[in-house]
Amino acid sequence: MTALAWIEERARSGRLRPLDAALAQLVAAHTDADDERVWWMLAVSHQSGQGHVCLDLPAAQRLFDDDCPWPRPQALPDPDGDIVGIPGDTALLIRDGERLYLARDWQAEAQVLWAIRARLPWRTLPGGVLAQHAAALFPAGHGDGLDWQKVAAMHGVLRPFAVITGGPGTGKTWTVARLLALRLLTARALDPHASLPRIRLAAPTGKAAARLTESLQASLAELALPEDIRAALPSEAVTLHRLLGIGRDGRPRHNAQHPLLVDQVVVDEASMVDLGLMTQLLRALPADAGVCLVGDRDQLASVEAGAVLADLCRLATGAYSPDYAARLAAEGLPVPAAAQRPEQDLVVRLTRVHRFGERSGIAELATALREQDDTALAALRQAPPADLGWLPAQRPEVLQQALAALRPVVQVAAEGADPAAVLAAFGRFRVLCALRRGPWGVEQFNQELVRALRQGGLAAGEWYPGRAVLLTRNDWALGLFNGDAGITVRDPADGSLKVAFATLDGAVRLVAPVRLPSHEEAWAMTIHKSQGSEFEQVLVVLPDQDSPLLTRELLYTAVTRARRRLQVAGPAGLLAQAARREVQRQSGLAERLLRD
């Protein structure tokens, strides 16, 4: 088989993206099909489709099967200034040391680096000013030792580029509320006549933005603040797309030429922000605007290439450079100091869980997965705390559990309850499948759930009250987006069937089924699609045997979607196996940050 026929065949069978094939063909048209640079273009583009920002030689040597018509590479390609360039060249691929990039990704990484570097020096505030204002916001007595939430809030005020990471319920949003108040209070203390900093809040998805708005408002309500400070606090979070004015064509309205009018941006769920979107955000900010990324480093990253939050967290050590440690000590916060680079000072990690009760199986399971702690996993399996349950990978039992949770919701819808109440009930439970296809995949599981509802007389015809759907396409005209989940209800106005969606401001939107963009059943969804959402109760369905798709990040994300009760269906031992499978996104960000 010729090299190009091999590429075409793989693209046809879905093992390469059409884009990968097209880029390789482009290089072949300029060289010839057997040229190794065709292979390199194919390899780098394919890696980008897998979420990697670049490719190194060891990863390249593991790519594709043995029937590949090119020999295994022995070295990265030499720059030729045209197809393969070095930084600064106009070429399709950029070789930077031992890494090969699509030129676009190298450039995006360079922009993130530049934006971070420009924000490395911390803000000048007289020592003690922060501590004085923080005293009222952080009453003493939150556990022993150093109050890391207080450190995180001061860090976010002091550092124009800050990262706050922590698992679910570690008080990130609680801290952000105080960080924002502190930013405003210290600005006013320094110059009572200057206008207060303009603050914007954003998140990568609508659901995450709505959640942030809700929990931030609850945290801010606890604070006693002067009227003008309260008025300057943002009242809502928006999606990053909306903040940047990104339209259907993917281009942002705000960019370096038309920057946002903002002094501080806080991005929640930042683990889901890919390199491309991060670059668009940083480009749209004025040079002196502060950036605070908040998220959970252990969650799945975005499906697009790059994982800036995780890269920066990997650089952090938990200790700080001596100068920065001394700066925090001047505010009464004696953080550990170590000889390290200032680029490693960007992150504060919160570890103490505040949300769950004394003993939370959900939190313990998340920690055991994160730490690959087989003993803790086995102990949780043997004697689970009240909020955690295990089911064997046996279909009837798993289906029965799912039906027990969803049947009452369908019944409420069938009884013609208020759409808001049906939507709220729908938001409380979800089945999360690790896989899409196969007997334990989301497609088959949904089919069986619907069949069981039909057999029980709760579903009839295509549309029935209680039918839950997940959109798989954007519809800009309707303002509905891929990943939005809705449930079918009776319209109180005329009794017709409509699909109810929650809007960002917490209202209910009713849409006729015929108007919906393409969609699928939604009682079960993939763990990937559940990112950014949380549910009171979650049933995680794992396959009955191990799969390379089961990774630590995937399971950690699934487990941390549950707020009150979690059930996991699957064979014993699968979690421990998956916990050892870590997704490492290839990127040069951390190394370039320390080197450039």
Ligand SMILES: Nc1ncnc2c1ncn2[C@@H]1O[C@H](COP(=O)(O)OP(=O)(O)OP(=O)(O)O)[C@@H](O)[C@H]1O
């Ligand atoms: N220091 C604290 N003292 C008292 N309550 C706290 C403290 N920190 C957080 N909480 C409470 O703990 C709960 C979880 O906090 P929060 O929502 O900020 O966590 P989170 O890290 O943002 O969680 P998630 O990532 O799951 O959204 C909230 O009810 C919050 O009010």
